[in-house]
Amino acid sequence: MRLCGPHTASPHPSPSTTRVSPIPHFDLRLATPYVPNGLPARSPPPFLSPPSSSFSDPLTTHSLSQDKRLSVKGELIRGLNNGDDAILVAENFLGVDDGVGAWATRPCGHAALLLHFWGLEIERRLSANATTVDPVEYLQSAYEETVRATSSPTEWQGTTTSATALLHWTLGADGVQKPLLYVTNLGDCKIMVIRPSEERILFRTAEQWHWFDCPMQLGTNSIDTPRKDAVMSQVALQEDDIVLAVSDGVMDNLWEHEVLKNILDSLHKWDNGRPETVDLAPPPDLSNDRMIFVARELLNAALTIAQDPFAESPYMEKAIDEGLAIEGGML
Template sequence: MVVPVFRASVASFHPLFDSLCTRLSTNSSLPKNSRLLPFASSELNPVQSRPELSFCVGTHFIPHPNKVERGGEDAFFVSCYNGGVIAVADGVSGWAEQNVDPSLFSRELMANASYFVEDVEVNYDPQILIQKAHAATSSVGSATVIVAMLERNGILKVASVGDCGLRIIRKGQITFSSSPQEHYFDCPYQLSSEAVGQTYLDAMVTTVELIEGDTIVMGSDGLFDNVFDHEIVSMTTRFIDVSEAAKALANLARSHSTDSNFDSPYTMEARAKGFDVPMWKKILGMKLKGGKLDDITVIVSQVVNSHAVSIS
């Protein structure tokens, strides 16, 4: 089936948005802490020996084919604060079996993260941002989450709970790859409304130094379960525009997810964990194949010199 793609002129914690890349948000009608456009600074601090860095961001979201009418269960936000903040949350679909809309938790979590991003207690720490956003979320459900915050000096701080992922690409090579956290195969760590879930203390925290020209690809597992790292590198080097790169990666993930003959990262991991076709099929040379249908969220961010970016 053809999955519709939703577009809008501003970013939001709600997932139905794609392909945004702007230089500076000057829209004063947006409330404080919820200005969600990419960004740039027009001045350099003369005492710094290196240029100030920021993100130019493109996003694209495609819902699961069976969840189009509900808008899917992923959520994300992009903030212009400091060097920039990008985040993705993936609602755990198992809650639907209890008549709970899995999207409510992930969307509220991202809305709260957007609200607290400039909070003095957060102090530009993604792990603390996760803590405060989770504590303020009252919806029933659970979600995996990843948050990355870029400081103007090029230091990227990343905190993640579960299997949303991030790749850093430099000169055509992946220099950093986040690692998924799982209890067992296909059961990731997750923040939850229940006391038995994980908390910000379980987050995997990483600090990476970035340079101008680096590309960051962030996404829900709908991307990384269906697209190999070499394909991610190929797409981001093929498309200079981050919006086009995000769209291309999301469309590639969607294509792979519906291909029953594609040997996807998801099915390769499944086989490695002992999940495969029955023995009689193995004897006939068959094996578990296919992509994984899921919501697909992709955020592509290019690290740019804030001073060199024109303001419009």
């Protein structure tokens, strides 16, 4: 998504659009490309033992030799469930939760529930003139509500990582409100801010791990909590900055310098009138064709590496560092 100023923001936002913390003349123009449900997003899938009372068991008892390709002998793999994944976007906030695939054999919905309750917390607690913003506490409340919703008699089991970004404001030295992004992260999803005018990554979250392929996560049997483990950052934004919220589906396949180059090349391609057809657009009141094109280009670049059994990838590099013979992209 791109931060927009007075000459780019929509003059007639939809009445259904939620404005939780509007900044005069600033909002986020959105794009939300997503891989269709049914394709695994965390690997090596599937885990061979179901979740147990031990936090570590379902996260480590997988086969490192299992085929990770999107197809086996020419047939597309659609039966590998990876747990639930969820994205949430609005004019002033966005989030991505990546459900951990170890729980795919059980009813689970932690990623979607956590983002749902997080959005409700923002709407309930944050007003346009609020001077105190506490995203970690919003996430903590959402986590506690998720635990209650998935406990007896429901008894859903699951865990999820979480990365969120909330656009609010701060007062500059001249007393004028300026856009400020509040970022929270727990696990291996990532929020990145790219400043095209300077052709650089302005900000990125740091991944949080217990061990290789076991990120920090919220939910069943996990010792992690937002209040104890989530990291909160503040990023001062300028108009036309790009805010990315991505899961490991992108960052396991593309290095950060490749993400930056892909974004800048896509912007250049669009601005010079050579974009390909863009499909799967989000609702018109939040969409921005330029951002949709940029996001789709990034998704396609990650997918190309993910399906290549001989590609070099960040995931492969991490695995080799752990002494594991894994090569190619990561689904």
